[in-house]
Amino acid sequence: MELRRPKAMLLGLALIGIVMTACHTIKPLRSLAPETFGLTCVTDTLCVEDPDTAPQAQRLATEAMRFVEVKIGSIQQTPKFQFCSTIRCFNRFGHSEFRAQYVWGANTIVVNAAGWEDYIIRHEVIHHLQAEHFGLIKASSLPRWFIEGMAYTLSEDPRNPLPRDDIEQYRQQFVHWLEAGNDWRLGPEQHAP
Known part of the structure; x- marks a missing residue:
């Protein structure tokens, strides 16, 4: 029994190492651990780079969700919203040419410093709706x-x-x-x- 515990611990450490390596190599995967990459999570679904911006970020996220649900279709699960206030922050998660990005499979919307616009957040929530409605495999095709x-x-x-x-x-x-x-x-x- 004592031999199993070290093997389980080694396996666990190896898995953590694989996940951390993947997060450092594949930027969108970093959205799975936002606090590790400089964001502060103020709720289960809202993380911000600058805590002072949390009210504005929450308003944008709430209004985008309401807009999509009223005008387009019902959303089953609220996506995670991660708002960067600087380009440096966003570069940790995505490509700087985007104002925002939906991370398919992670149900996460990451917003660039230049993406704090209602229509941009709505655009990304629509991608979330597409993933829910069609499923990830069909949506990707x-x-x-x-x-x-x-x-x-x-x-x-x-x-x-x-x-x-x-x-x-x-x-x-x-x-x-x-x-x-x-x-x-x-x-x-x-x-x-």
């Missing part, structure tokens, strides 16, 4: 025009045109598909654009 076009369109992103040609095309393709009488809940297999 859906066409990019559908995934991103839906998020840009239904979040009511006010930018016109969007900052990149490819995402503007995704939005136009989704709008065209939606105007043809399609329902997002059925997915793009219902009708190809």
Whole structure:
């Protein structure tokens, strides 16, 4: 019996080492341990870099959730929201060219210092809804025009045109598909654009 305990401890330490190595190598995995990478968690679903920003972050998260539930569809589980106030913070979790990012499989939205906008948070909550509605495997195989076009369109992103040609095309393709009488809940297999 005493021999099993050291083996179990060694196995446990090895697993911790693997997880920590993965977190240091694959940035989005760091969202699984936000406090290790400089965030302060003020609730189970809200972490911030600067605790003074918690009320604003909570307001943005709450309003985005309410918007998506009222206008688009019911959300089963609240995602985790992680708000960075500096680019340095966000660089620990994602790519600096994004204003925010949904970490598929971790049910986490990480927000860059430049992403504290209502429509950006709504966009990421829509990605969370897609993951819940379609499941991770199906959602990951859906066409990019559908995934991103839906998020840009239904979040009511006010930018016109969007900052990149490819995402503007995704939005136009989704709008065209939606105007043809399609329902997002059925997915793009219902009708190809």
